[in-house]
Amino acid sequence: MRKDSRLSRMLHVLVHLHQLQQAVTSDQLALMLHTNPVVVRRTMSLLREQGYVSAVKGHGGGWTLAKPLHEITLLDIHRSLSESSLFTIGLTDEHNNCPIEKAVNLAIDDVLQEAEALVLQRFGEVTLDKLAAGYTPR
Amino acid sequence: MRKDSRLSRMLHVLVHLHQLQQAVTSDQLALMLHTNPVVVRRTMSLLREQGYVSAVKGHGGGWTLAKPLHEITLLDIHRSLSESSLFTIGLTDEHNNCPIEKAVNLAIDDVLQEAEALVLQRFGEVTLDKLAAGYTPR
DNA sequence: ATCTTATGTAACTTATGATGTTTCTTAAGG
DNA sequence: CCTTAAGAAACATCATAAGTTACATAAGAT
Numbered sequence: 001m002r003k004d005s006r007l008s009r010m011l012h013v014l015v016h017l018h019q020l021q022q023a024v025t026s027d028q029l030a031l032m033l034h035t036n037p038v039v040v041r042r043t044m045s046l047l048r049e050q051g052y053v054s055a056v057k058g059h060g061g062g063w064t065l066a067k068p069l070h071e072i073t074l075l076d077i078h079r080s081l082s083e084s085s086l087f088t089i090g091l092t093d094e095h096n097n098c099p100i101e102k103a104v105n106l107a108i109d110d111v112l113q114e115a116e117a118l119v120l121q122r123f124g125e126v127t128l129d130k131l132a133a134g135y136t137p138r
Numbered sequence: 139m140r141k142d143s144r145l146s147r148m149l150h151v152l153v154h155l156h157q158l159q160q161a162v163t164s165d166q167l168a169l170m171l172h173t174n175p176v177v178v179r180r181t182m183s184l185l186r187e188q189g190y191v192s193a194v195k196g197h198g199g200g201w202t203l204a205k206p207l208h209e210i211t212l213l214d215i216h217r218s219l220s221e222s223s224l225f226t227i228g229l230t231d232e233h234n235n236c237p238i239e240k241a242v243n244l245a246i247d248d249v250l251q252e253a254e255a256l257v258l259q260r261f262g263e264v265t266l267d268k269l270a271a272g273y274t275p276r
Numbered sequence: 277a278t279c280t281t282a283t284g285t286a287a288c289t290t291a292t293g294a295t296g297t298t299t300c301t302t303a304a305g306g
Numbered sequence: 307c308c309t310t311a312a313g314a315a316a317c318a319t320c321a322t323a324a325g326t327t328a329c330a331t332a333a334g335a336t
Contacts, residue, residue: 002322003223003226007227042314060305088142089141107149107269118253161282180324195331195334199282
């Protein structure tokens with residue numbers, strides 16, 4: 001299945017924005033991400049809506065951080081980007097009255113919910129300044 | 139993103155095969171899953187290759203369990219179906235030499251690997267006879 | 277032997293959502 | 307007024323599970 005690489009891309013962008021300390025245009029970010037400026041604006045605008053970056057039009061404009069890196073976690077960015085599930089596994093809903101289907105879905109969902117909770121907790125523990133400093137795994 | 143519901147569907151099928159105690163045709167399973175027999179064969183054949191079910195052609199033929207439910211785990215079926223990742227999140231590989239990209243990917247991958255290990259462990263703990271008996275979450 | 281029933285399989289279409297692209301509008305500084 | 311930037315609409319592309327069509331193959335029934 002096609003992967004959603006927006007989290008990876010946006011984290012990459014945010015740390016660069018911090019290091020550059022000046023407005024960066026969508027065109028420049030697009031070059032950095034090997035994509036095009038419309039994709040950058042589309043994704044960055046989700047972060048702007050949540051107050052993590054701000055955008056300025058016209059000469060000297062572009063994108064800047066609206067919060068310091070240590071106040072932003074992976075979870076913040078993940079939540080800004082996606083309302084959809086973390087997993088490629090889906091449940092079926094073919095029979096509302098089949099106890100076997102219910103048991104199967106319950107068993108799978110039980111595990112996935114536990115795993116999702118773990119991911120969200122871990123994402124919440126990592127602030128972006130740790131990425132700038134060179135992240136070392138647990 | 140489109141979900142992969144094959145695990146849910148196949149578990150459902152396997153428990154039904156156990157309860158029916160007789161060969162069930164792809165047409166019958168397709169009715170059960172609200173799909174068509176070719177999709178059933180395509181997916182079931184992955185389980186046949188791993189020895190969890192067997193298929194017989196001709197009159198009275200169809201699919202039967204090749205192992206008792208208590209010898210099959212969710213992990214067994216999951217592994218039979220998918221070589222692809224469990225997560226919708228993907229990493230980027232746009233710059234091999236950017237330390238920030240490396241740190242970002244490492245941070246994300248670290249979390250996802252921990253979560254995947256958890257899922258696989260939990261899947262390995264659940265045998266299919268537990269689903270037949272009415273699964274109760276942990 | 278032939279017919280019927282079933283799986284096996286190849287080839288193609290569909291659906292979904294991130295990604296990519298084109299084009300135009302709007303805002304702000306020079 | 308020109309240039310530079312984001313904002314936004316509309317459409318194309320890509321990958322993959324799912325769906326579909328068509329035909330081949332095997333095994334029991336008659």
